[in-house]
Amino acid sequence: MSQDTHNHSHGHDHSHSVGHELPFWRKYIFSTDHKVIGLQYGITAVFFLLFGFGLMLLMRWQLAFPKQAIPLIGKLFTEDGVLSPELYNQFGAMHGTIMVFLGVVPLGVGAFGNYLLPLQVGAQDMAFPKLNLLSYWVYFIGGVIMLASFFSPNGAAASGWTSYPPLSVVADNGQTFWLIGMVFLITSSLLGSVNTIVTAIQLRVKGLSFMRWPVLVWAQVVTAFLLLLAFPPLEAAGVLQLMDRLAGTSFFLPSGLVVSGEALKVSGGGNPILWQHLFWFLAHPEVYVLILPAVGIVGEIIAVNTKKPLYGYKTLIYSIIFLGFMSFIVWAHHMFMTGMGVTMSTFFQATTMIISVPSIIILTTYLLTLWGSSIRYTVPMLFAIAFLPMFAIGGLTGLPLGLTASDIHLHDTYYVIGHFHYVVAPGSLFALMAGVYHWYPKITGRFMSDTLGKIHFWLSVVAINGVFMPMFFMGMAGVSRRLYDQTIYAHGAAAQPLNVFMSYCAWALAVAQLPFLYNMATSWKWGKKIESNNPWGGTTLEWATASPPPHENFTTPVEVFRGPYEYSSNKKPLPQFVQEA
Amino acid sequence: MSVIIPYIDKPNPVTGVTNAKLGIWLFLASEVMLFGALFSTLIILRSSATDWPAHGSDVLNVPLATLNTVFLITSSVTIVLSWASLKMKNLMKFKLHMGLTVLLSFGFLIIKYFEYSSKFHHEHYPSTSTFYAVYFTMTGLHGLHVIGGIITNLYLMGPGSKMWKTEPERFTGRIECAGLYWHFVDLVWIFLFPALYLL
Numbered sequence: 028m029s030q031d032t033h034n035h036s037h038g039h040d041h042s043h044s045v046g047h048e049l050p051f052w053r054k055y056i057f058s059t060d061h062k063v064i065g066l067q068y069g070i071t072a073v074f075f076l077l078f079g080f081g082l083m084l085l086m087r088w089q090l091a092f093p094k095q096a097i098p099l100i101g102k103l104f105t106e107d108g109v110l111s112p113e114l115y116n117q118f119g120a121m122h123g124t125i126m127v128f129l130g131v132v133p134l135g136v137g138a139f140g141n142y143l144l145p146l147q148v149g150a151q152d153m154a155f156p157k158l159n160l161l162s163y164w165v166y167f168i169g170g171v172i173m174l175a176s177f178f179s180p181n182g183a184a185a186s187g188w189t190s191y192p193p194l195s196v197v198a199d200n201g202q203t204f205w206l207i208g209m210v211f212l213i214t215s216s217l218l219g220s221v222n223t224i225v226t227a228i229q230l231r232v233k234g235l236s237f238m239r240w241p242v243l244v245w246a247q248v249v250t251a252f253l254l255l256l257a258f259p260p261l262e263a264a265g266v267l268q269l270m271d272r273l274a275g276t277s278f279f280l281p282s283g284l285v286v287s288g289e290a291l292k293v294s295g296g297g298n299p300i301l302w303q304h305l306f307w308f309l310a311h312p313e314v315y316v317l318i319l320p321a322v323g324i325v326g327e328i329i330a331v332n333t334k335k336p337l338y339g340y341k342t343l344i345y346s347i348i349f350l351g352f353m354s355f356i357v358w359a360h361h362m363f364m365t366g367m368g369v370t371m372s373t374f375f376q377a378t379t380m381i382i383s384v385p386s387i388i389i390l391t392t393y394l395l396t397l398w399g400s401s402i403r404y405t406v407p408m409l410f411a412i413a414f415l416p417m418f419a420i421g422g423l424t425g426l427p428l429g430l431t432a433s434d435i436h437l438h439d440t441y442y443v444i445g446h447f448h449y450v451v452a453p454g455s456l457f458a459l460m461a462g463v464y465h466w467y468p469k470i471t472g473r474f475m476s477d478t479l480g481k482i483h484f485w486l487s488v489v490a491i492n493g494v495f496m497p498m499f500f501m502g503m504a505g506v507s508r509r510l511y512d513q514t515i516y517a518h519g520a521a522a523q524p525l526n527v528f529m530s531y532c533a534w535a536l537a538v539a540q541l542p543f544l545y546n547m548a549t550s551w552k553w554g555k556k557i558e559s560n561n562p563w564g565g566t567t568l569e570w571a572t573a574s575p576p577p578h579e580n581f582t583t584p585v586e587v588f589r590g591p592y593e594y595s596s597n598k599k600p601l602p603q604f605v606q607e608a
Numbered sequence: 609m610s611v612i613i614p615y616i617d618k619p620n621p622v623t624g625v626t627n628a629k630l631g632i633w634l635f636l637a638s639e640v641m642l643f644g645a646l647f648s649t650l651i652i653l654r655s656s657a658t659d660w661p662a663h664g665s666d667v668l669n670v671p672l673a674t675l676n677t678v679f680l681i682t683s684s685v686t687i688v689l690s691w692a693s694l695k696m697k698n699l700m701k702f703k704l705h706m707g708l709t710v711l712l713s714f715g716f717l718i719i720k721y722f723e724y725s726s727k728f729h730h731e732h733y734p735s736t737s738t739f740y741a742v743y744f745t746m747t748g749l750h751g752l753h754v755i756g757g758i759i760t761n762l763y764l765m766g767p768g769s770k771m772w773k774t775e776p777e778r779f780t781g782r783i784e785c786a787g788l789y790w791h792f793v794d795l796v797w798i799f800l801f802p803a804l805y806l807l
C-alpha cells in the first residue's frame with residue numbers, strides 16, 4: 028500500500044463516501060459503485076434479452092403457421108390475431124437491435140466488465156465512477172426510447188437492425204426513434220469504453236503487469252478499443268440519416284428515386300452504399316464486441332475448472348489483440364453483392380480469411396487446455412465447454428460467406444442467420460450464462476442450484492441446436508432471410524416443415540430458460556451458502572476479497588506476485604495474490 | 609472506509625499520465641473517428657456529385673471564415689496561456705485568459721450565426737443540394753463541439769475553479785484536458801475551412 032498511499036493523499040476529498048451512510052436511492056439507483064452499476068446493467072440487459080426473445084417467439088408463430096391467428100395473445104397485437112406484415116417487420120428489426128445493442132453487449136461489457144474488471148485489476152472502483160453512473164443511465168434512456176418507439180404512430184422501426192437506406196429514410200417515424208435511441212446507446216458505449224481502458228491501465232495494483240492480466244481483462248480492453256474506435260462512424264452515419272429524415276437532405280438518397288409510384292422530391296445525389304460502409308465499419312467490429320467478453324469468460328472458467336494454466340496464454344492474448352486490429356479491415360465482406368469490383372472484394376476476402384486464423388488459435392488454446400486435464404464438471408464449466416463447438420460451428424460457417432464465389436449464393440439467406448446465431452446465441456450467450464453461474468457466489472455469497480442448472484443446460488443445448496442447425500439447410504435451399512411467409516414460393520414451401528420444427532424448438536428453448544430465471548431469482552436468498560470466499564479455487568484477484576465484496580472491494584492491500592493461472596505440481600492453485608515460494 | 613482512486617492528481621509512475629489525461633486522449637481518438645467518417649463522407653459524395661460548386665468560395669463567405677479561423681487559433685493560444693498561468697500559480701491570470709478564450713469562441717459562434725442566416729436568407733438549406741447538406745451538417749456538428757467547449761470552459765472558470773483551493777494539481781490537470789479538447793475543436797476547423805471554403 029505504501030506506494031499507493033502517497034499517490035492519493037487527496038483521496039479523501041473526492042472519494043464517493045461510505046456505503047452504509049447513503050440513502051437508498053444513492054446506494055441502489057444512482058450509485059457510483061461499479062458493482063451496483065454492473066448489476067444494474069446485468070438486470071436491465073436480461074430484461075431486454077427476454078423482451079427481444081419474446082418478439083422472436085411471436086414471429087416464429089407466423090413463420091411456422093403463416094397467417095394463422097396467434098393463440099391466446101394474438102388479439103393483443105392485431106384485430107384478427109394474425110401477426111401483420113408491418114408488425115412482423117417491426118418485430119424483426121427490433122429483435123436484432125435489442126438483442127445486439129441492448130442485450131448481449133450491455134451484459135458482456137456493461138455487466139461483466141463493470142463488475143469484474145476493477146476487481147480483477149485490484150482497483151477499488153472504476154477510474155471515473157460518476158462517468159460510469161452516467162453511462163448506465165444514458166444506456167437506459169436509449170433503451171426506453173427504443174421501447175417507446177413501439178407506441179409511436181405507425182410503430183417501431185421496421186428496416187432491420189442494419190437500417191439500410193433508402194428504405195429506412197422513407198420509412199415511418201419509428202426509424203427516427205431508432206436513430207435517436209442509437210445515438211444514446213453509442214454515447215453510453217463511448218463513455219464506458221474510455222472508463223474501462225483507463226481503469227485497466229491506470230489502476231492496476233503493484234505487480235500486475237500486462238502479461239499477468241487475466242484473459243477476461245484483456246478481452247474487455249480490446250473490446251473497449253473496438254467500441255471506442257468503431258462506434259463513432261456509426262454515430263456519424265446515424266446523424267446523417269437523421270438529417271435525411273428530418274432536414275430533407277440526401278446523403279443516402281440517390282437521384283431519381285421513386286416511392287409508391289411518385290418521384291421523391293429531394294435534391295438527390297446521395298449514396299445508399301455509403302451507409303452500408305459506415306454501418307459495417309462499426310458492425311463488423313461489433314461482432315467481436317459480442318464475442319470477445321464471452322471468450323474471456325470461457326477462458327477464466329476453463330482455467331479454474333481444469334486446474335491448469337491456460338495453454339499458450341501469450342499466444343491467446345496476441346491472438347485477441349490481432350483479432351481486434353483485423354476486425355477493422357474486413358467490413359466489406361458484408362457487401363460483396365453491392366458490385367464493389369474485383370480488387371476490393373479480393374482484398375476483403377483475404378482479410379476475412381486471415382481473421383479466422385486468430386479465432387481458431389483461441390479455440391485451439393482452450394481445447395489444448397482441456398486435453399489431459401481432470402475436468403470438474405460444474406454447471407458453468409458445462410456451458411463453457413459447450414461454447415467451444417458452438418463457436419466453432421459459427422466461425423467455420425463464416426468461411427464460405429467470406430469467399431465471394433460461395434457468398435453469392437448464400438448472402439441474404441437463412442444460412443447467414445444460422446451462421447451468426449451460432450456465434451451469438453449458443454456462443455456468446457452460453458458463455459454469458461456460464462459467467463452468471465460462475466460469479467454468482469462472488470456476487471451474492473451463495474451458489475445457484477446445481478440440479479436446476481443442469482436441467483437448464485441440457486434442455487438449452489438440445490433446443491438451441493434444433494433452432495439454428497436447420498437454418499443452414501434452409502439457406503442452402505435458397506430461402507431468403509426476412510421473409511414474412513416463405514410458403515408463397517415453391518422452394519420455400521418445400522422447406523416449410525423445417526420452420527415448424529424450428530419454432531417448436533424455439534418455444535422449448537424459452538421453457539428451458541425458466542429454471543434459469545427461477546434459479547437466479549431464488550438462490551439470491553435461499554441458495555446454498557459458500558463456505559469460503561473462494562469456492563472454486565480461483566487464482567485471479569476477484570477471489571482475493573470477501574464474497575460479496577465490500578464497498579471498497581479490498582479491505583487489505585493486495586499485490587500480485589505471478590501470472591493469472593498458476594498451479595503447483597500437485598494442482599494446488601497458486602493465486603496471483605498469495606506470496607509464497 | 610471510503611473508496612480511493614489513485615492517480616487523480618499525480619501521474620501514474622508507470623504510464624506517466626493521470627487518469628483524466630489518458631481518458632481525454634482516448635475520447636479524442638474516438639472524436640477523430642467521428643470526424644474521419646464525416647470527412648470520408650464528404651470525399652465520397654463529392655467525387656460522385658454532379659452539381660458541386662467549383663470552389664467553395666463561389667458560394668461561401670471566405671473572409672468571414674478566415675476571421676473565424678483567426679478567432680479559433682487565437683483562442684487555442686489563450687487557453688494554453690490560461691493553463692500556463694495556473695502553472696505559475698496565478699488564478700486571476702488564469703481567469704483572464706480563460707475569459708478571453710470564451711469570448712473568442714462566442715465570436716466564432718456569432719459569425720457562424722451570420723453565415724447561416726445569410727444562407728437561409730438566400731433560401732439555401734441543407735435540403736438544397738448535397739454540398740449544402742454536407743456544409744450544414746459538418747459545420748453544425750463542429751458548432752456543437754464549440755458550444756460544448758464553451759460550457760466546459762465557463763464552468764471551469766466559474767464554479768469549477770473552487771477546486772483550485774483544495775486540489776490545485778487536479779484542477780490544473782482539468783484545464784490541461786479542456787485545452788486538449790479545445791485544440792481538437794480548433795484542428796477540426798482547420799480541416800473544415802479548406803475542405804469546404806477553399807477547395
Ligand code: HEM
Nearest residue numbers: 314317318360361383386422425426428429438439447450
Ligand atoms: C470467425 C470467422 C468469421 C467469419 C469468416 C465471418 C464471416 C461473415 C461473413 C462473410 C458475413 C456476411 C455474410 C453475408 O451477408 O452474405 C457474416 C455475417 C455475420 N456474422 Fe460473421 N464471421 C465470422 C465470425 C463471426 C462472429 C464471431 C460473429 C459474432 C459474434 C459474427 C456475426 C455475424 C453477423 C451478426 C452477421 C450478419 C449480419 C447481417 O447481415 O445482419 N460472425 N459473417
Ligand SMILES: [Cu+2]
Nearest residue numbers: 311358360361
Ligand atoms: Cu463481418
